Amino acid sequence: MNTQDGKITVVGGGAIGGIVAARLARSGQAVSLLARGAQLDAIKRSGLSVIDGDDRYTLKVDATDQPETLGVQGLLFICLKGPALTAAAASLTPLVGPGTHIVSVMNGVPWWYLNEFGGALAGQRLESVDPGGVVSAALPPSQASGCVVHISSSIAEPGVIRKGYGNELIIGPGSARMADRAAHAVELLRHAQFDVVASDDIRxxxxxxxxxxxxxxxxxxxxxxxxxxxxxxxxxxxxxxxxxxxxxxxxxxxxxxxxxxxxxxxxxxxxxxxxxxxxxxxxxxxxxxxxxxxxxxxxxxxxxxxxxxxxxxxxxxxxxxxxxxxxxxx
Known part of the structure; x- marks a missing residue:
């Protein structure tokens, strides 16, 4: 399946980011992975492995901790926990251009939540998840969609992801202008063997x-x-x-x-x-x-x-x- 989004990067090589990157790569997509530490070292050395029930597979994935080497991306999956995203946000600016589609694959309320939404609170920045506006400055809220994860996954050892129960992702656009891009992300992840629900109200x-x-x-x-x-x-x-x-x-x-x-x-x-x-x-x-x-x-x-x-x-x-x-x- 070809992607209209151009280059794809998964930001975060943990339990969820790892399974997203591995499934995309296994489906034939050229995907880069931003990871760090022992996880990055193991993936660069031996590939990214997934244990899914009785199925175990290993894939070569372009993994790095240097986002500036990847250039502007068409599609970014942000698979970081909140504190990690705040710390890493400024370093992600080389990945983002005016046409980049940003999909937050995170727990809780994302930094873009009140963009064009919230009644009297619409457009206000949430200091709790976007301190000083550092996340919005790197990842424009107007270019974001959301993804709710109903999958259990863990790192069995560096470079190895163990998938647990569940296989559902719920994806929807953060604004009407991102509807087509969100629909394409839905198809991309369905092709990667996730059970994807297209949401008409992702918030x-x-x-x-x-x-x-x-x-x-x-x-x-x-x-x-x-x-x-x-x-x-x-x-x-x-x-x-x-x-x-x-x-x-x-x-x-x-x-x-x-x-x-x-x-x-x-x-x-x-x-x-x-x-x-x-x-x-x-x-x-x-x-x-x-x-x-x-x-x-x-x-x-x-x-x-x-x-x-x-x-x-x-x-x-x-x-x-x-x-x-x-x-x-x-």
Whole structure:
């Protein structure tokens, strides 16, 4: 399948970026991968390997940590956690031209979320995920689309990605002018054997996933409890519901209606059993937590809109202190 987007780069060689790059390469696309550290060294030495059930394959991928060597890209998949994107944003400017299509493949609220959206908040910058405008300066919000990931994946060892459950990506344009480009990205990833849903309201889809992440992730990080324990305890479940109802009100203020009940959403989560959230895994590994996109941005939107969010603010403050302690200990 030929791509109208020209050169393609996946930014971030971690668990999700790695599987996206590998699947694209396996489908015949010439794709570059921006990675770093041991992951980059292993990929350059032995290729990028994927373990997917009984299927294991290895591909040669053009991997580098020098974006300036790649030139302007037609399509960029941003597969970084929030703190990593903030740190790397300025270095990505050589990849972006006026025709570059930028697809954020990230958890939580992305830097472009309020571009041409949000009622009275439309066009405002979110300091929590775009401090000082550093991300927007490198990755123009008007050129962005969004991707919600429903795939479990992990790094088994440097250069090796182990795909877990799920295979769904939800993709939609951030603005009407990007609709054709987003539709092409959908087809590109379908050809790469992902189950891709074309969204007509990607901001709502992002908020729906956030609705679960903004409770289970930080509560599990603070308590070290698995998902089943959190939802089976009436007190922590009440906290989950209180945060979700605040998020529902915040979403409504900026134009997002959530029709699902909190009980229905939590029943879906409970079916996952004794799962360890990504934030809990980060705590156990001593890694910096992805807080701002998951809690900081919703809280900032609430403040801007004048909506009380006491439960979100408490959770945001507690997990922020936890993160600060992890950084000190690193």
């Amino acid at each position: 709502r889809d992002i908020w729906v996933k956030l609705w679960g992440n903004m409770t289970m992730n930080p509560i599990s990080a603070i308590t070290r409890s698995t998902g089943d324990v959190i939802l089976d305890d009436p007190l922590t479940k009440n906290l989950v519901v209180s945060v979700m109802e605040e998020a529902r009100r915040i979403g409504k203020e900026i134009g997002i209606e959530l029709t699902m009940t909190t009980d229905a959403r939590n029943a879906m989560t409970r079916k996952l059993g004794a799962f360890r959230t990504s934030m809990l895994q980060d705590v156990e590994a001593g890694r910096q937590l992805e807080i701002e996109a998951i809690l900081g941005a919703p809280y900032e939107i609430a403040v801007k809109a004048g909506i009380p969010a006491p439960f979100i603010s408490v959770l945001y403050g507690l997990v922020g202190q936890l993160n600060a302690n992890l950084i000190k200990q690193a």
